[in-house]
Amino acid sequence: MMNHIARFAPRVARRAISTTTPVAAEVVSRNHPTPVANPHVATPQTVSVIGVPMTHGQPLLGADFGPDMLRNAGLHKVITELGWCVEENGNLNIKAPTANDPVMDPKYGRAKSSFAVGNGLKQLADAYEEKAKAGKFTLVLGGDHTIGAGSLAGLLRAHPDAGIIWVDAHADINTPTTSDSGNMHGMPISFLMENLVDASKVPGFEWLANGPVLKPEQLVYIALRDVDQGEKRILKELGIKAFCMQSVDRYGIGKTMEMALDHLCGAKERPLHMSYDIDAVDPVDAPSTGTRVRGGLTWREANYVAEAAAETNLLVGLDMVEVNPSLAPGKGADLTVDMALLLIGSALGRRIL
Numbered sequence: 001m002m003n004h005i006a007r008f009a010p011r012v013a014r015r016a017i018s019t020t021t022p023v024a025a026e027v028v029s030r031n032h033p034t035p036v037a038n039p040h041v042a043t044p045q046t047v048s049v050i051g052v053p054m055t056h057g058q059p060l061l062g063a064d065f066g067p068d069m070l071r072n073a074g075l076h077k078v079i080t081e082l083g084w085c086v087e088e089n090g091n092l093n094i095k096a097p098t099a100n101d102p103v104m105d106p107k108y109g110r111a112k113s114s115f116a117v118g119n120g121l122k123q124l125a126d127a128y129e130e131k132a133k134a135g136k137f138t139l140v141l142g143g144d145h146t147i148g149a150g151s152l153a154g155l156l157r158a159h160p161d162a163g164i165i166w167v168d169a170h171a172d173i174n175t176p177t178t179s180d181s182g183n184m185h186g187m188p189i190s191f192l193m194e195n196l197v198d199a200s201k202v203p204g205f206e207w208l209a210n211g212p213v214l215k216p217e218q219l220v221y222i223a224l225r226d227v228d229q230g231e232k233r234i235l236k237e238l239g240i241k242a243f244c245m246q247s248v249d250r251y252g253i254g255k256t257m258e259m260a261l262d263h264l265c266g267a268k269e270r271p272l273h274m275s276y277d278i279d280a281v282d283p284v285d286a287p288s289t290g291t292r293v294r295g296g297l298t299w300r301e302a303n304y305v306a307e308a309a310a311e312t313n314l315l316v317g318l319d320m321v322e323v324n325p326s327l328a329p330g331k332g333a334d335l336t337v338d339m340a341l342l343l344i345g346s347a348l349g350r351r352i353l
């Protein structure tokens, strides 16, 4: 077993750069002095922020406040203090479902509000692709986790061989036929995984019918603890590498991340994307989210996951999703937003020492 932490050179320490008021689609801090450590990120090393206030993949309102809550809590400062430039793109315009939207033919399964979800994700896929091809680190702020499908589509167009670290209490690989809930935030991976879903049969997702596709070996899960029967079957049949909470208990988070990163990058280095569902974290530290599950990652474990990913110097993008400040409002929302910001900082290279 190779040790990834040792194999990749740690990020060069970055100099703090002062923040200015963010302007949509503009680089707000320049003169970046740091040499490129990540071969997939261009100089000046820039985090391109895309807000995706999507809620139609699940029944609750509130996750659409996630992107602005994170910005108002100091997102740009977190990024620039770590030495990155910020390019702020604002929020995508996500259209609400209407009574006239085409719905799925039930013989292909059930995916609620697929038309609104799919059209929103198409915008994200195009934006992510553009940023990734320009050598930017793409930071996608959710919104519900359906947006993972948009990020992955854009990522894989730019980097077909990328590896995905999916940090989540849930596997989010239901298909419209295996899903009990019909909620699309439980399905995003299935739309990218080869031979799982025929996107041409899902209104709003036709654009995804001709790829790109993800191979099972390109995906690894961390922190699973609530996996549906149909999902268990899919994980087993496809041989997808999954480190559930029991693995974290058994091996500790250090060894777990070493094995996970070795699975993705042991044979060859590849660009990595991390899709971080805040519900991976124990509800004690992140209560404001729609599908809470007890027994999650501790505060340190959650940060360590992001730190270990950052230490590879191969991350090209991050989703931070399912922050819903309207659930557990007040102190709970503050804790959750703080946690999300910390995790973003950890993924961008913050170190204790």
Ligand SMILES: NC(=[NH2+])NCCC[C@H](N)C(=O)O
Pocket: 144, 145, 146, 170, 171, 172, 174, 179, 180, 181, 182, 183, 185, 186, 187, 226, 228, 277, 279, 291, 322
């Ligand atoms: N992104 C999430 N929080 N997903 C929760 C999914 C829950 C359940 N597995 C479903 O498919 O409905």
Ligand SMILES: [Mn+2]
Pocket: 168, 169, 170, 277, 279, 280, 291
């Ligand atoms: Mn989840």
Ligand SMILES: [Mn+2]
Pocket: 145, 168, 170, 172, 185, 277
């Ligand atoms: Mn999820």
